[in-house]
Amino acid sequence: MLSLSTLLILWLTVACRVSSTILQNGQVKPTSYANTLVSLSSRSFTTYPANATEISYQGRWDSKHVSWWSAPGLRFGYTGQTVAISFGNWTSNGVLVAYRIAGLDWMFTNVTTGGTHLLVSPTTPGSASYPRTFELRVTNWALGVQIDAVHVAPGEKLVKLPQNSRRIEFIGDSLTSGMFQSYEGLSGWAYGLGAGLGNTDYSVTAYPGVCAADQNCWGNPRGQVHQWFYTSDTSSRAYAMYGDKPEPWDFSKRPDADLVFVCIGTNDCNAVNNVTSQAYTDALIKIIQGVHGKWPNSQIVVLSLWLGFYKYQNWWYPSAPSCFEKEVYQVYQSFNTEAYLQNPTIYDGMTKKTSQTGNSAKPFVHYFNTTGIMQHNDINPGYHLTDVGSIKIASQLQQYVKLQFGWEFQATGPEVYHDTTYWNDEATY
Structure with missing residues (x-):
């Protein structure tokens, strides 16, 4: 077992570095991606500003x-065979982004602060085919990009794409953000569920180390009960830009989420952070009331927590039952009593008040028990999910969403998880 101090050092190391070694079944995985940096002055483009209405931003982006x-992105349609993006000075230098044309597999590149990157050209596979749509996702949860401008070939244009008809919000910590996974946010279960359902916009409002309770946890100055109402996360990058006065998130910018998944509490239950059972319970209740206040018609799913496994003699046992197991379930139950449903309370980030709208006569909070889905080899040495562990959680939740809410699977083939096509084609071995 790693000590808490060792885990913190690991966390801080990952948060501060841009590139790292990825181990794939114990073997070093190549991480040399195409250099797409070009000189803007040496090329001709039709240029659109970052606030062009044709650009659809996914996840949370601020006014700059x-x-x-985790895994914020953008998407748009375009004409011609060229797409380039200029990244502003608030871009984390070298951050890895994933991008693709339409339904083709993800491609990756490290982008440069203040640089312009040519991501689609006539030599890019698939650039001559239709449909010509473009999607970009930031892989990291601590680093990010600033969009300065989007460029297409001279005489060509951007095209606004229709919105997806379904929307999911994820609220969590490192277990939801994709920490320690191959492509971080783009290997996490939250991304896998949102992208895997198809025809779904998703926002992963999750950050490693953060507590539900509003206190400093692992260097995060505020908890999700506070920070969810704001645009930026709890990173040092956010503090460098905004100090203790971040931009409030404008919930009117996007349609309300249809489903909201809440998976948070593993940092609260760590003795180092000294969060009491009552403080955690109060914070989790406020998070749910906050969601209900902003999106009164959303269905909210609270996940039971997991920490990993420990070995005793010749058996592996899950550690999760010690992590607010009863508290999470009791919070779920408290929202489904007749007394609460007849007189619900909402939370606006500062105060509680009685709800005047929404589906107060019907249950809107649900519980998903993760117990038994993962085995010890689905948890990596840093006590976080492996890529396969995330795929298992996402797959189980897909079926849950279909059975519980009637959502049909609408993904039609585009890749979700990259670099997971493992197979054996030897008949005898």
């Missing part, structure tokens, strides 16, 4: 068009 939280 800086990305925050």
Whole structure:
């Protein structure tokens, strides 16, 4: 077992570095991606500003068009065979982004602060085919990009794409943000569920180390009960830009989420952070009331927590039952009593008040028990999910969403998880 101090050092190391070694079944995985940096002055483009209405931003971006939280992105259609993006000075230098044309597999590149990157050209596979749509996602949860401008070939244009018809919000910590996974946010279960359902916009408002309770946890100055109402996360990057006065998130910018998944509490239950059972319970209740206040018709799913496994003699046992197991379930139950449903309370980030709208006569909080889905080898040495562990959680939740809420699977083939096509084609071995 790693000590808490060792885990903190690991966390701080990952948060501060841009590139790292990825181990794939114990073997070093190549991480040399295409260099797409070009000189803007040496090329001719039709240029659109970052606030062009044709650009659809996914996840949380601030008024400066800086990305925050895990796996934020953008998408648009375009004509011609060229797409380039200029990244502003608030871009984390070298941050890894994933991008693709339409339904083709993800491509990756490290982008440069203040640089312009040519991501699609006539030599890019698939650039001559239709549909010509473009999607970009920031892989990291601590780093981000600033969009300065989007460029297409001279005489060509951007095209606004229709919104997806379904929306999911994820609220969590490192277990939701994709920490320690191969492509971080783009290997996490939250991204896998949102992208895997198809025809769904998703926002992963999650950050490692953060507590539900509003206190400093692992260097995060505020808890999710506070920070969820703001655009930026709890990173040092956010503090460098905004100090203790971040931009409030404008919930009117996007349609309300249909489903909200809440998976938070593993940092609260760590003795180092000294969060009491009552403080955690109060914070989790306020988070749910906050969601209900902003999106009165959203269905909210609270997940039971997991920490990993420990070995005793010749068996592996899950550690999760010690992590607010009863508290999470009791919070779920408290929202489904007749007394509460007849007189619900909402939270606006500062005060509680009686709800005047929404589906107060019907249960809107649900519980998903993760117990038994993962085995010890689905948890990596840093006590976080492996890529396969995330795929298992996402797959189980897909079926849950279909059975509980009637959502049909609408993904039609585009890749969700990159670099997971492992197979054996030897008949005898």
